[in-house]
Amino acid sequence: MVPLEYYLLLSSAIFCIGLFGILTRRNALYFLMSVELMMNAAILNLVAFSFHWGNLTGQTFALFAIALAAAEVAVGIGIILALYRNFGDIDVMEAATMRW
């Protein structure tokens, strides 16, 4: 049996790697990938606790979350398309007109 805290450490590491990507990446697609990573970290957390408590709710919920992640990416790609059309580039630093 792997103790729970290893799962939690792993999930928080993946989360922070995803967060690192969001904070530093300029290309919108990489941004989206980092968001996916964070989501995966959360899903991993769910599964770990499901095993800990012996209840399948966590795993089922994780399935739904994976499905929704896919849907969200679809919509995200569409948004990136719109971003490209309006700013000519998918650099997230470029799209800064909603500012003070």
Add this chain to the structure above:
Amino acid sequence: MAFDFVPAIVLLPFVSFLVALFFGKKMPKRGAYGGIVATAGALAVSIWVLLSVRGGNVHEVTYYTWATGVGDQPWELTFGALIDPLSSLMLVIVTLIALLVHVFSLGYMNDEGETDLPRYYAGLGLFTASMLGFVIADNLLMAFMFFELVGLCSFLLIGFWYRRDAPPSAAKKAFLVTRFGDYFFLIGVVAVFTTFGTAAFAGPESFPALAEQALNGNFDVWTPGDLGVETWFTIIGLLILGGVIGKSAQFPLHTWLPDAMQGPTPVSALIHAATMVAAGVYLVARMYGFYVLTPTTMAIIALVGGFTALFAATMGVVKKEIKQVLAYSTISQYGYMMLALGAGSYVAATFHLMTHAFFKALLFLGAGAVIIAMHHNENMWDMGGLKDKMPVTYLTFLAGSLALAGIAPFSGFWSKDEILYEAFIHGLNDPILLAGWVMGLLAVPVTAFYTFRMVFLTFHGNPRTETARNPEPLGWNVKGPLSVLGVLAVVAGFVNMVPVQKLTGIELDYLTQWLDSGAEGLTYSGYNALLAEYAGYEAGVVAGSETTTLLIAAGLGLGLAVVGVLVALALYNVDEPVEHTDKLGDAKTVLYNNYYQDEFQVWLSARTQDVAGGADTFDQGVVDGVVNGVSSVSLVSGDRIRRIQTGIVGNYALLLTLGLTALLVVFGLLGGWFV
């Protein structure tokens, strides 16, 4: 019966004010006839009231209570009338002169083709109503209110020709200088109310009576702090004196009166010679029972009066315009009245008030006649030789001048002589009063000199300009009032020929007896008793007997007056007079510039402006600065904080992360997660 009509005395001129204001444009003489009818009516009622007061009938009535005190304060603020010998006499004087001035205005204003006359007659009507209201006032607050109204009418009438530069400025100066004095008067009124709970002039509950009882220790009055009762009464007297000095144009608040000559001459005759400036002196006489209790105030009044008499007389010597000479003469003569009041002679002051009203109004109206004749040129050096062309004016003017100079048997002699006599005999026991007497005595020859300089330059010698050779003829609306006043200037003195009485024993002191009748506490002998008891005034004698003292004093006065006349005769009664006053050199410059008092007062008001400027800076810098500073905190901080919204998603994510981290750390520490 007559007393029921007392309100009509005030209301008739007020109605003529309203009529002239609203309907004047449609009337044939623009409101003059309304004014004449109103003042004639008021004069008739005043004479009837005067006859009713004979025998000591005093009438005191409250017409309207406009405020009552609440709680502990039983004060009441009322409008009422007090008719006694003094006020009824003053009513007759004021209404008579107002009537004569209205008639004269027909000639001076209407016949000369002046415009805006409804405003003029409205101003005259309002002034007459206010002055009469002041005279009948039965309490100090009502007197103060009418005092201020009279000042307002003076402002309106001096600035009548407001399209020129000088009159509005002179009106403003008159209003501000008198207002400065009235500020102290107002504080005095409040002090009287606070101290005595009443401001009534007459009756056992009036404030002079209560003041006397307070000094006896029979009545408790409020005093501020630990001040003694007598000191506090002196202070109250001095506060009210502030308003008197302003209104009666005494030093140092005299500077407005010469500039007030910018108004039309009938206005100068009515307001600035006979009535409004008399208001101050009348006020002191009205509350004389209060003033006699405080010898310090009396001494100050006498000193101010005597000084002003001499001071103004010296300035009148070098003036070129006929109205300016008369203005300084007015200041000087009111100085005499103040000297009389300070020296303890209520009767002499009232007597001089009466005779001065007549002869000064006469002189001003005469000057007005000369000005009409000279086509509104006032410079005496452009006149000359008018006596042949204007005999009525000349004779009446001469009568007035003889009265002013104090030559027997004209009215001015009797009143001025009585003032100087009383000042002398009381001054023998009191050095300050003696100093006042000396100054008043020195002013006598100067007065006579400048008066006759004026007469000779205007009427004698050869005409110096074309206008003087062919003066404008005058109508009877000008000559009529002059004649009436001329007769009065001659005979008015006979009502109180005290010297003759003292020498021959015949009872001739009608005025003294008149002022001795009346209500308890308001009589001449009553005041004398108070003077002796509280102020310590005693009559002294010189060379053994009263008769000798009288002869010495009268002789000195008359002699000096004659000397002044003779000097003027020698210098100016020549065919081609020259400006002898140039021989005074630099002294003439000082005198001509009125001892630079006007410049000094302008400088003082500029300093006040500096203080105001400082207050303004404080208000804008500190008070507004604090308020603006508070808002600028909000504005500046908002301006800085909004720069967080850079629009870059990464920055927002960073902020989120940092916030989350911080929250976790805080909760962890508080909740013991890290243990």
Add this chain to the structure above:
Amino acid sequence: MTDTSRGSRKPGVAAVALFGVLVAVILSSASGFGDPTGFPADESVVHNIGYALFDIELGEIASEGFLAAFLIIALALDVALDSAVYLAKQEDEGSVVSALTDGGRDIASTDSPGSVDASGTTDSQSAVDSDGGEP
């Protein structure tokens, strides 16, 4: 393809800091977790997930019912697919132009300028159903 457009790395420190905080929290609470309750060895976990998805109370392992969520997510995925297609459409033409499914090669007959390029093709199949799967 490498990303040459990386921004500055300094904001990443916040991510590291967060990681540090999380590690600290996890390690300090690690002792309180106890032993994990695993799943019984003889039960099929996948079958039980299936039972949970359809609210069929057949299996031994405890779970909540997810039928409502199943149906809702079917709907949500459908909506997501349609919205993705819609967003990928080009606005400046009236007609519906989908991206070409030919690997991006321009087809001369339809001359739509600035057609959607290498962002990738959008799959026009129906909504992805996540399937209970067959063991």
